[in-house]
Amino acid sequence: MDALLQRINQNALNIQASSIRAFDEHISKIDGMIKLTLGEPDFSTPDHVKQAGIVAIEGDESHYFPTPGSLKLRQAASHFLNNKYQLRYDANTEVIVTVGATEALFASLLTVLNPGDKVVVPSPFFGMYQSMIRLIGGEPILIDTSADNFILTAEKLEAAFAEHGDAIKAVLINYPSNPTGAIWTEEQAKAVAKVLEDRPVFVISDEVYSELVYEGKHVSLGHFLPEQTIVINGLSKSHAMTGWRVGLVFAKAPVMEQVTKVHQQLVTTATSISQEAAYEALQNGANDAEPMREAYQARRDFVYQTMTELGFTIAKPNGAFYIFARIPEDLEQDSYQFALDVAEHARVGFIPGSGFGPGGEHHVRLSYAASMDDLEEAMKRIKEYITSLR
Ligand SMILES: Cc1ncc(COP(=O)(O)O)c(C=O)c1O
Structure with a gap:
């Protein structure tokens, strides 16, 4: 088997599996975790679109x-x-x-x-x-x-x-x-x-x-x-x-x-x-994104404000559903360790910024494509954790 594996395309051998998914899987084992890790809308596909899929199946x-x-x-x-x-x-x-x-x-x-x-x-x-x-x-x-x-x-x-x-x-x-x-x-x-x-x-x-x-x-x-x-x-x-x-x-x-x-x-x-x-x-459904966009915007504002008040530096994001926050200087600066600490002690899942290439270290990414209830609870936990460190 080893001899075979060595003959696999070198480029395939060299690429890494997604570090986001790996980190997410790692912290998913923690009980009661609120994950703000994956970049996926928390909304359902609009009903009229689902219906068109059903009609397509039934229409062979x-x-x-x-x-x-x-x-x-x-x-x-x-x-x-x-x-x-x-x-x-x-x-x-x-x-x-x-x-x-x-x-x-x-x-x-x-x-x-x-x-x-x-x-x-x-x-x-x-x-x-x-x-x-x-x-x-x-x-x-x-x-x-x-x-x-x-x-x-x-x-x-x-x-x-x-x-x-x-x-x-x-x-x-x-x-x-x-x-x-x-x-x-x-x-x-x-x-x-x-x-x-x-x-x-x-x-x-x-x-x-x-x-x-x-x-x-x-x-x-x-x-x-x-x-x-x-x-x-x-x-x-x-x-x-x-x-x-x-x-x-x-x-x-x-x-x-x-x-x-x-x-x-x-x-x-x-x-x-x-x-x-x-x-x-x-x-x-050309404008189906509109209600989602409004909801994301309210969530962005809430998370941006809370994290900024806690000392994170954030270039205010005007698109997508991510906040990329610079870790405050009085806290752990290694983004992997910081995200791990946050996962273990605050039970909130961020992604370490180091996985996103140059310019990413000392940052964490969080996705606010999560319910407002989850975001409120996550921000409460982060606040308590960071306050306890200071
Ligand atoms: C920037 C960017 N491009 C492409 C994709 C992949 O999109 P799709 O799910 O349509 O393949 C993603 C998914 O997260 C993304 O964030």
């Missing part, structure tokens, strides 16, 4: 759909993006439906990267980016954004090009951001676009949290760099549909032609039942 929608996804869903997705964010993509040639945003990201990276290519990733970042890039044999170039309120600046991007030059094949952007909740302004996005516009570099723009923006508005690089940008979106967060596994890729036709081939090799096509439900979600 159990066959392969076209590789790019059903045309009506692609049309609804194209319309959704145009209406919401003024991004224009032809449903026939510039939109595909994937198995979650995860497959959308992987298919896009696999399409663009050769082994050895470098990909700029602003850090702290969503862990899967690094493992996907590495699995393909690429190299992530991590840019620490913690001194810039977690926004990639044009200056730091220029510096990365000065250092790595043409080896940089792509830039992977994620606003609203997991884990920081940061969103960028039009000016900030424009400045980054300016650095990229004359370079043959792809932008992979993961916009899965685009419907969860509180103050300000969602800005996509697809606006400023339509030819270079591959936009990733999906229904997991906007319609509380993580388990249905529906993602979307939008890109200009010549690029999409290639992404579609890769998508076909990976999965043939996305699930038919889920596509029927997703069509209903985008066609008749």
Whole structure:
């Protein structure tokens, strides 16, 4: 067996299983734990969407759909993006439906990267980016954004090009951001676009949290760099549909032609039942995220205020459902140890910031996609624990 295992793809051997899940599993054994660890809406999929799934099952929608996804869903997705964010993509040639945003990201990276290519990733970042890039044999170039309120600046991007030059094949952007909740302004996005516009570099723009923006508005690089940008979106967060596994890729036709081939090799096509439900979600539930967004915003305000009063430093997040908090200087500074202490003594689950890359150490991430009751109890426990330490 050992001899066999040694022959497994080195890139596969080298990637780590998700540190978030590992930490979550570790602390889940503690009795009475309130977990603010996983990035998943606590809402149910809207009823009309569930109903469409049931109708699809009963109507025997159990066959392969076209590789790019059903045309009506692609049309609804194209319309959704145009209406919401003024991004224009032809449903026939510039939109595909994937198995979650995860497959959308992987298919896009696999399409663009050769082994050895470098990909700029602003850090702290969503862990899967690094493992996907590495699995393909690429190299992530991590840019620490913690001194810039977690926004990639044009200056730091220029510096990365000065250092790595043409080896940089792509830039992977994620606003609203997991884990920081940061969103960028039009000016900030424009400045980054300016650095990229004359370079043959792809932008992979993961916009899965685009419907969860509180103050300000969602800005996509697809606006400023339509030819270079591959936009990733999906229904997991906007319609509380993580388990249905529906993602979307939008890109200009010549690029999409290639992404579609890769998508076909990976999965043939996305699930038919889920596509029927997703069509209903985008066609008749374009604003389904609104009540969720309002609830998240109230929770964000509550958690932000409580944690700030306790001495955590937080760049106020304007999107997604995460708070990325700098641990107060009078407390344990190792984020893994701090999160472990909090889990054991306060029975509240945070994720150590160190797992999110450069700029993440000394922070913890918490997800406020949890009920207000749980958040109130969690904040009460944290307050008591930290008070007891001081
Ligand atoms: C930034 C980001 N991108 C992509 C995904 C994956 O989304 P999906 O569940 O649609 O595959 C997540 C899930 O947490 C995420 O936070």
